[in-house]
Amino acid sequence: MSHARTRLDRHSWKQNQEAVFSDSDFVWEQIVPLVPEVAREGSRPEWTVEIVRNKASGRLTLRYAIGGVVRIYGKAYFDSSTAAETHKCLTHLWLKGFGRGSNLEVPQPLGIIPDANLVLMRSAEGTSLDKRAASGTIEAALSDSRLAARWLLQYQSADLPKLRAESPCEKLEILKISDAIAKVAAECPEHSSLLIDMIHDLRSVAPKSNAWPPVVPMHGQFRPAHVFIDGARATVIDIEKLCLSDPAKDVARYCHVLLKTCLEERGDAERYGRIAREFVAEYRAHAASNLENLPYFRALLALKGFAKLLKNRKVEEIQRQWMCQAYRAEFERLVQLGQVSSLAA
Amino acid sequence: MAESSISDSAKVKQTLALKAEELIAPEFIESRICPLLEPGAGASASDCDARIIQNTGTGRLTLRYVFDPGNVVFAKLYDDELGTHCHEVNRELWRRGFNKSGRYRVPQPLGFLADHNLFLMRAVPGTPLGAAFDGDSSIDLVSGSREAAEWLAALHLSSLSVGTPDTDWDSLKLFRMASRVIKAVAACPEKLDMVRELMALLEQRVTTLAANRFSVFTHGRYHHDHVFLSPDATSVIDLDRCRPSDPAKDAAEFIRVLRLTAFKEGFDMERAELATSAFLTAYLAKVPRAAATLGCYWATFVFHSLLGGLKKSRNKGSKSWDQLEEFYIHEMKRALDFGR
Numbered sequence: 001m002s003h004a005r006t007r008l009d010r011h012s013w014k015q016n017q018e019a020v021f022s023d024s025d026f027v028w029e030q031i032v033p034l035v036p037e038v039a040r041e042g043s044r045p046e047w048t049v050e051i052v053r054n055k056a057s058g059r060l061t062l063r064y065a066i067g068g069v070v071r072i073y074g075k076a077y078f079d080s081s082t083a084a085e086t087h088k089c090l091t092h093l094w095l096k097g098f099g100r101g102s103n104l105e106v107p108q109p110l111g112i113i114p115d116a117n118l119v120l121m122r123s124a125e126g127t128s129l130d131k132r133a134a135s136g137t138i139e140a141a142l143s144d145s146r147l148a149a150r151w152l153l154q155y156q157s158a159d160l161p162k163l164r165a166e167s168p169c170e171k172l173e174i175l176k177i178s179d180a181i182a183k184v185a186a187e188c189p190e191h192s193s194l195l196i197d198m199i200h201d202l203r204s205v206a207p208k209s210n211a212w213p214p215v216v217p218m219h220g221q222f223r224p225a226h227v228f229i230d231g232a233r234a235t236v237i238d239i240e241k242l243c244l245s246d247p248a249k250d251v252a253r254y255c256h257v258l259l260k261t262c263l264e265e266r267g268d269a270e271r272y273g274r275i276a277r278e279f280v281a282e283y284r285a286h287a288a289s290n291l292e293n294l295p296y297f298r299a300l301l302a303l304k305g306f307a308k309l310l311k312n313r314k315v316e317e318i319q320r321q322w323m324c325q326a327y328r329a330e331f332e333r334l335v336q337l338g339q340v341s342s343l344a345a
Numbered sequence: 346m347a348e349s350s351i352s353d354s355a356k357v358k359q360t361l362a363l364k365a366e367e368l369i370a371p372e373f374i375e376s377r378i379c380p381l382l383e384p385g386a387g388a389s390a391s392d393c394d395a396r397i398i399q400n401t402g403t404g405r406l407t408l409r410y411v412f413d414p415g416n417v418v419f420a421k422l423y424d425d426e427l428g429t430h431c432h433e434v435n436r437e438l439w440r441r442g443f444n445k446s447g448r449y450r451v452p453q454p455l456g457f458l459a460d461h462n463l464f465l466m467r468a469v470p471g472t473p474l475g476a477a478f479d480g481d482s483s484i485d486l487v488s489g490s491r492e493a494a495e496w497l498a499a500l501h502l503s504s505l506s507v508g509t510p511d512t513d514w515d516s517l518k519l520f521r522m523a524s525r526v527i528k529a530v531a532a533c534p535e536k537l538d539m540v541r542e543l544m545a546l547l548e549q550r551v552t553t554l555a556a557n558r559f560s561v562f563t564h565g566r567y568h569h570d571h572v573f574l575s576p577d578a579t580s581v582i583d584l585d586r587c588r589p590s591d592p593a594k595d596a597a598e599f600i601r602v603l604r605l606t607a608f609k610e611g612f613d614m615e616r617a618e619l620a621t622s623a624f625l626t627a628y629l630a631k632v633p634r635a636a637a638t639l640g641c642y643w644a645t646f647v648f649h650s651l652l653g654g655l656k657k658s659r660n661k662g663s664k665s666w667d668q669l670e671e672f673y674i675h676e677m678k679r680a681l682d683f684g685r
Contacts, residue, residue: 168513170552178523179544182530182537189531196524203520210512210556 010058013078020116021062021076022049031064031074034111034120038066058082059240063123072110075240076118083117086240089160090121093239096158104151105235124237126230130261133224133275141271142278144234148227148254149282151234156216156247156290165215165244172206172296177304184307191310198303198331205296205338213290215244222250223257247290251283252297259330260305263323295338302331354402361406361422362397368408368422368463369395378410378418381455381465388412405585409468417468418455424462427585432457432464434507434587441505449499450580469582471575475568478610484574486607490620491627492579493572493599498631500581501561501592511563511590513554517645525652532656540652543677547648550641550681559634560589567595568602592635596628597642601676605650608672609662640683647677 020026027047032038038045045067053061058078065071077083090109098106107121129148133141169175181199185192219226221238228235255276262272284291306327309320367373375390382388392412399407404425410418421431435454443451452466474493477486514520526544530537564571565586573580600621607617629636651673658666 165556167552167554168556169517169519169554172514172519174514174519174523175544175548175551178519178526179541179548181523182526182541182544185527186530186534186537189534192527192531195527199520199523199527206514206520207512210510212556 010078013058014054014060017060017076017116018051021060021074021118026116027064030113030116030118031072031120032066034113035066035070035072038070041067062118071123072120073107073123073237074118074120076116077240078117080114080117082241083112083119084114085242087112087119089163089242090119090239092160093155093158097154098158103233104147104154105233106239107235107237124228124235126228126233126235129224129227129229130257132229133258133261133272134265134267138271138274141275144227144229145275145279146282147229147232147234148224148236149279150286151227151236152219152222152250152254153283153286155219155236156250156287158217160217160242163217163242163244166218166246168210168212171212171246171249173300174206177202177300177307180304181307184311187311195307198306201331201335202296202299202303205299205335205342207293207296208342212246213248213292216247216290218243218245218247219250220253222254224254224261225257246293246297247287248292248294248297251280251291252294252301254279255298256301256305259302259326263326266319269326292341295334295341299331299334299338302327302334306331357404357424358400358402361404361424362400364461365397365400365406365408365422368420368461369397374410377458378420378465382412382416382418386412386416388416418465419452419468420463420465421585422461422463428462428464429457429459430508431585431587434505434584435464435466437505437507438500438503438584441503443499443503448578449496450578451584452580452582469573469580470578471573471580473570474572474574475570475606477569478606478612486603486612486616486620487623489572489574490569490603490624492574493567493569494596494624494627495631496572496579496581497564497567497595497599498628500564501595501632501635503562505562506589507562508588510560511588511594513591516590516594517551517642518649519551522645522649522652525649525656529652529655533658536655539674540655543648543651543674546677546681547644550644554638554641558591558638561592561632563588563590563592564595565590567599569599569606591638591642592632593638593642596625596632596635597639597646597680600624601643601646601650604676605647605672609664609669611663636684640680640685643680643683644677647673647680651677 027049028044047064047066050063051060052063060076062074062076063071064074075086077086087109090106093106094109098104100108107124110120110122112119129144132144181195185195219236219239220241222236226236226238228237258272258276261267262269306324309315309324309327312320315323371390374393374395379388379390389412394411396409397406398409404423405427406422408420408422410420412418421428432454435451438451439454443449444453450469452469455465455467457464472481472484474484474486474489477484477489526540530540564581564584565588566583571581571583573582604617604621606612607614651670654666654669654673660666661669
């Protein structure tokens with residue numbers, strides 16, 4: 001049906017584009033003119049291209065290395081309007097406070113190749129926060145997390161024109177989680193009672209009225225792996241498909257991915273917990289009222305993580321069970337927190 | 346959870362039934378109900394036939410007191426705060442013209458006994474619109490549906506606002522839908538793709554619902570069985586769930602239940618189509634702004650019904666489950682096309 005057709009369309013698009021992006025003429029005629037230091041040279045140095053991300057969604061991430069020193073990233077989109085929108089937002093942010101030297105940065109946009117739905121940008125400098133969170137001193141990791149919170153706060157106060165606002169039901173993501181859980185319930189019906197109980201609990205911490213905190217630009221994939229730290233500078237990548245939404249959603253995503261990474265990598269739970277708490281504390285110190293719905297969104301992500309694990313057969317059974325318990329405990333903690341907050345309000 | 350819900354429901358039912366025993370005793374009727382009736386009515390507990398007429402475990406129990414055929418009182422016993430809410434809504438609507446002086450009415454409120462959480466009201470005149478499905482020739486489904494539309498428009502155009510405004514996700518019952526999806530696909534995993542496809546279609550529509558939309562005072566359970574028709578009046582009962590919300594919620598619920606009942610009972614579907622059209626034409630002429638979201642609410646409510654039925658996949662009325670499933674899908678797609 002339509003899901004399958006879209007998947008096929010995207011698959012075929014990716015196959016075509018991979019060939020286009022590896023073509024010498026394309027590189028010299030379309031890419032190089034957008035990279036001033038290479039274009040100025042006039043020579044044709046060696047280049048390589050690598051597909052660094054190619055998931056089921058309608059996008060590809062490429063890395064070009066030109067002349068051994070210049071490294072640029074390309075993001076190609078199945079949908080032409082997403083490419084144009086991404087380029088516009090990235091350029092706007094770069095020019096309005098997130099440019100070089102601001103310390104809270106986005107990758108420098110180099111241009112867009114409209115015929116290929118391809119946006120080009122420089123690579124972010126530094127090391128991603130997921131790597132820094134896993135090793136090094138805890139003080140450094142906490143400092144990184146505070147910097148990430150400040151980046152998010154500044155980003156959420158940016159004035160990005162003509163961004164679409166998520167509707168109330170869209171913000172809540174209840175249909176999205178229903179879809180994710182449906183797949184689990186069909187495969188593992190023995191867990192359906194538990195999942196229904198969890199949906200009831202989730203509802204108990206859902207917003208109680210149509211009055212939401214004011215919407216802000218949402219990154220949508222604000223996770224430690226997308227935050228690059230270089231000294232006192234934070235650069236956040238993956239600026240695409242932006243919209244306006246509840247500010248707590250990006251905060252929830254960041255905390256959730258820290259937990260997920262910790263569980264998957266069998267990391268130090270105490271350390272990851274502190275890093276997440278530091279992030280929330282720094283954020284809360286500047287914009288506490290933005291976090292009204294944080295327990296709901298964190299519980300939503302914990303439920304999603306838990307449900308996906310129920311049918312996961314790739315993880316070793318003992319670890320899978322242990323991770324399920326951890327997600328469930330986190331979910332229950334957040335529900336309790338949300339219920340207490342509701343009562344207090 | 347399903348098991349605990351069943352036992353909770355049985356417990357609630359039993360508790361209310363126990364409380365109701367006192368409420369049908371002659372001493373209670375004499376001391377608490379008769380004083381609420383007109384002094385000249387000559388109502389006496391000894392002549393009263395009092396009985397429980399509904400107790401389905403929802404936390405509400407309905408009692409009927411028949412003093413004589415022209416003097417019938419209904420009472421609703423609650424186990425929560427809905428009793429005071431319903432009394433307030435009923436009293437306000439009655440005061441604002443939904444009374445004997447007008448065509449569009451609610452039951453006349455007689456009083457609220459706070460110590461028992463019991464709301465008392467007079468019976469409304471007429472026959473329920475739903476009698477058309479039982480072969481009652483005095484009720485015409487088409488003209489009755491038009492009357493139902495007029496009553497609903499009168500409610501939606503009133504300036505009354507009692508209770509907490511509905512959230513979008515509650516008015517669409519999205520959390521309940523999530524639970525139903527789980528139950529449905531756990532029982533029928535082979536239907537997963539179908540459920541997901543329909544849910545994706547629904548999501549496209551639901552996500553277009555704007556924030557801060559037009560809101561009115563809604564009924565919340567607007568079914569044909571709650572609409573009573575008589576030559577002089579159209580009256581609507583069951584005001585428990587009245588609250589400010591999207592007007593499309595009531596209109597969508599009405600047409601969903603009407604059409605599904607007609608289909609299940611093997612009623613003439615051309616007649617049901619005419620009734621749908623009469624209802625929508627009359628209602629949208631008065632509340633045109635509801636058209637923008639009607640398709641979304643209609644499709645969502647049909648999807649709820651489909652999920653509810655899928656779990657058991659049982660035949661209903663004169664229809665097999667396969668026929669019902671096909672009907673639901675057709676109705677849902679039709680609803681999604683509404684207003685486009």
